[in-house]
Amino acid sequence: MKRIAINGYGRIGRNVHRQIEERFGKEIEVVAINASSDAEMRAYLLAYDSLHGRFKGEVKTIDANTISVNGKAVRIVKEKDPAKCPWNELNVDVVIESTGNFTSAEKAAAHRTAGAKKVIVTAPMKDETPTFVLGVNDHLLKPDMDIISNASCTTNCIAPVIKVLHEEFTVKNLLVSSVHAFTATQNLLDNKGKEDNDFRRARAATLSVIPTKTGAVKACAKIFPELKGKIDGMAFRVPVPTVSCAYMAFILGKEATSESINARLGNAAAGPLKDILSVSNEQLVSIDFQTDPHSSIVDANFTKVIDGGAVQILAWYDNEWGYAMRVTELLQRVVSFLS
Template sequence: MTVNEDTFTNWKNREEIAESMIPIIGKLHRERDVTVLVHSRSLVNKSVVSILKTHRFARQIAGEELSVTETLPFLEALTTLDLGPSQIDIGMLAATYRTDERGLPVAEFTARAVAGATGANKIERGEGRDVVLYGFGRIGRLVARLLIEKSGSGNGLRLRAIVVRGGGGEDIIKRASLLRRDSIHGQFQGTITVDEANSTITANGNEIKVIYANDPGEVDYTAYGIKDAILIDNTGKWRDREGLSQHLRPGIDKVVLTAPGKGDVPNIVHGVNHDMIKPDEQIISCASCTTNAIVPPLKAMADEYGVLRGHVETVHSFTNDQNLLDNYHKSERRGRSAPLNMVITETGAASAVAKALPDLQAKITGSSIRVPVPDVSIAILNLQLARETTREDVLDYLRNVSLTSPLKRQIDFITAPDAVSSDFIGSRHASIVDAGATKVEGDNAILYLWYDNEFGYSCQVIRVVQHVSGVEYPTFPAPVV
């Protein structure tokens, strides 16, 4: 047998193992509300090739290969345990098992590592929480996709309704079509049917009522069987407490804004300050996509090195609030053609840092340039640190943060020397550290942070909604604090 044949046989064997993992992952998710991860990347509803690619990606951040032959025993061990709702990272289980010196069998090691999700420690499965989307634009449709994707167990978040203004003939058909196909993020993974007579869209078995209203005060959500719901406002029309309070109608318990909040509205970046949300707080903001991109790595750097001052320059993809061709716009430069120009504009992300990191005394300034790409942006974070360090030390630290810290769902890490913006479309992290571009000299560090300003931000929104709804499940093995 030739070397090529050996390589191909090995690939086919790994395909077979990955295929055997799919029903186990699916059953754990449906029956026990357990999401199986590999280095913070979900394996739920993934194909054979996707599972193999997710394992192979581990070499980028962990520095060595991770094979399905290593993780399968841990996955099989999970099936023997009395698990409650949780997220379990079999990649981290395999990695920590490699360095464990106790010599335990895989089954016993796994049982100990996830003990917080078993027996008397496990969380009881709830009835789920109703969610309403107010507006159905770029972020609204991606949030809808994520809610539908995560509804597999039936005990988490349930998208019950979408509120939009009437758009004329075949309105619901056109909106369903935009959910079904997206020029950037691709096809919806599943089936979508439309019932015009009853004004519903059914996506992967989730029946979603489409409610037409021109104003929040027009809707009584209890008339649609909706109760204690979380309403996600992705229109950005109202940003202060007074305006957003209009959503607190019968059937709505909390309001989450997908834009920076004004006044006393808490601006939340999941992973950094979501624990500050008071149980009785009814109105919160998820800040901006750029704020979510820069605050987690800024916190990480401040915790380890201290930060005296900084500047963030965002090179941002164009958005719907710009003009396709030159036309009137209330902003000075955004009226110029978005796909034909680089456009200097403002960003509120730097000033929003103070709300998310109130203990950070460093002055952070910021500016932004909109560029002719439809998605994925990069933030260049230039920091003066409180002590001198080296590039190698910073990269090792941030790699570990992305793997084992409480910020591992927010911060990703990549070493690929040929990475470009389109490679990060669909990233579920708030930001991705580009190791190759990182520069450190003495007390100055410059981080290049990629982020999918649409999908990655939508994932952060979902995490906040899960937290305030009580369906944010613990992750095992527990992150290193």
């Protein structure tokens, strides 16, 4: 049984914990959570979720320093400096770094200083830390990589689509617009944003469509280095709590039709990208994709082509649940190196 710690117990941290228990509970054990909230609150928020329902198991508060999840003790830690976390004492194999604050190898290495063997960061990195999207470039994952990133939810949505189109039709350029659910980093009412110069993100999340930047573009350039400088984009934060979509406008090097593109995406979804990519022909809306396990669900009705080379594709993704699925699967790959 491999031993895992979760640093940061927000939306991604808790969804990853849920999926570890539901999918890999016999081979992976969460032994510690490091976050600012107390034990009772952590147990409550794991047990009850407004978007994804009740936890499929048993959660109890044991004392101020311990909760029990499906009969297994989980240490509650409140340490701002990851280097001081008790990872050596707890014999932690892998840390899921889900605070969004330690986005460089130097910062994430604090967990290794504390005794963890490996670190998976659930955010785009600001340096050249190896970044992986399952189904796209995870064949490059190696046992000696101690700190890695699983990119972002948006990157996990668009990268499988880019891969399919690039292999079949050669992507020359791409503009991405992510229509993204609001997140906990935004404000319920107008207030100072996380970044001093990000004035739009300081506005009330549920009252406006908020144009902003996205980290997905830089991460894509790491995954497709030959497309560096040829991909750009932005995001719109919108008043829904989960499920986002990515509007992708491609310029292709080879002639295509909407039928040939959808057929190629469908073949990939049924084959090498099964469980990661899906294609929908139904007339659905965002809530229909809540708790969908795929990284990317292409809405085939909106695949459009002009003059054989200008292409629009729309893909949906549950930016919480679908992304957490890939984090837990990447975790399973990493712990297999430790066997």
